Amino acid sequence: MASIVRVARSSSSFFGSRFYSTSAGITHASPSTPFLHGGGIRRDVAKDRNVQWVFLGCPGVGKGTYASRLSSLLGVPHIATGDLVREALASSGPLSQQLTEIVNQGKLVSDEIIVDLLSKRLEAGEAKGESGFILDGFPRTMRQAEILGDVTDIDLVVNLKLPEEVLVEKCLGRRTCNQCGKGFNIAHINLKGENGKPGISMDPLLPPPQCASKLITRADDTEEVVKARLRIYNETSQPLEDYYRSKGKLMEFDLPGGIPESWPRLLEALRLDEYEEKQSAAA
Numbered sequence: 001m002a003s004i005v006r007v008a009r010s011s012s013s014f015f016g017s018r019f020y021s022t023s024a025g026i027t028h029a030s031p032s033t034p035f036l037h038g039g040g041i042r043r044d045v046a047k048d049r050n051v052q053w054v055f056l057g058c059p060g061v062g063k064g065t066y067a068s069r070l071s072s073l074l075g076v077p078h079i080a081t082g083d084l085v086r087e088a089l090a091s092s093g094p095l096s097q098q099l100t101e102i103v104n105q106g107k108l109v110s111d112e113i114i115v116d117l118l119s120k121r122l123e124a125g126e127a128k129g130e131s132g133f134i135l136d137g138f139p140r141t142m143r144q145a146e147i148l149g150d151v152t153d154i155d156l157v158v159n160l161k162l163p164e165e166v167l168v169e170k171c172l173g174r175r176t177c178n179q180c181g182k183g184f185n186i187a188h189i190n191l192k193g194e195n196g197k198p199g200i201s202m203d204p205l206l207p208p209p210q211c212a213s214k215l216i217t218r219a220d221d222t223e224e225v226v227k228a229r230l231r232i233y234n235e236t237s238q239p240l241e242d243y244y245r246s247k248g249k250l251m252e253f254d255l256p257g258g259i260p261e262s263w264p265r266l267l268e269a270l271r272l273d274e275y276e277e278k279q280s281a282a283a
């Protein structure tokens with residue numbers, strides 16, 4: 001599989017020498033590539049590389065969960081800029097101090113810092129032979145989308161959606177095992193349908209006994225900070241959605257419930273259901 005960044009270096013001022021543009025021409029996908037069939041979405045990608053997808057969606061919607069599952073299925077890295085920020089926070093140094101205040105207020109990190117963190121991550125992946133990516137949490141601003149568009153081709157942008165009431169509860173219920181790194185959610189969601197909108201129920205995703213005593217909560221998952229993050233997300237997301245919609249790359253997906261209901265429907269929407277069945281049978 002060709003590398004993500006097989007190709008001519010771009011002189012983008014932010015990505016500098018670490019992020020490159022693809023020189024591969026856009027061609028029709030091979031018919032054996034299941035997620036490239038049908039739909040109104042532009043799904044033709046350069047033949048010689050893996051998928052380059054973006055996941056958009058409010059804090060708490062489950063971008064990380066679904067992006068991570070798809071990355072395992074498709075064999076591409078799941079790159080969450082929130083994780084890159086948390087790694088930078090955990091390291092000692094001036095960047096960590098600078099980021100702590102921003103993140104703890106639910107604000108966005110500057111485009112320059114985030115692009116620098118992402119380009120370093122992509123470069124490290126390239127050195128390990130990674131190909132393709134599913135980006136989660138990037139781009140968050142039009143500037144980031146433009147930089148990304150200048151340096152590489154995005155095949156598909158999946159916009160996950162849930163009602164706002166559910167998002168706050170889901171963020172407050174998020175837990176991570178500090179040993180194995182797996183994510184769980186202790187929230188019981190039961191939103192009644194009204195005004196023609198269907199109700200949503202989600203069972204908690206509880207940890208196995210070995211993780212139960214090692215759960216940690218993200219410092220920015222407090223009610224006040226979650227609400228600030230949602231407000232900032234809502235203010236910045238519309239132009240991004242419009243931008244990708246105008247390019248024919250946006251796939252809107254209303255999550256019907258928790259993982260058991262949503263995962264098969266998402267695979268169907270991505271035309272990946274048969275592919276997943278074959279992969280599971282082969283495993």
Ligand SMILES: Nc1ncnc2c1ncn2[C@@H]1O[C@H](COP(=O)(O)OP(=O)(O)O)[C@@H](O)[C@H]1O
Binds near residue numbers: 058110144229
């Ligand atoms: N693309 C980005 N641009 C600016 N800041 C970002 C970006 N991605 C992550 N961050 C920072 O990291 C924090 C955590 O991000 P993330 O884990 O994606 O959380 P969530 O989507 O739940 O708000 C954000 O609140 C923001 O401060």
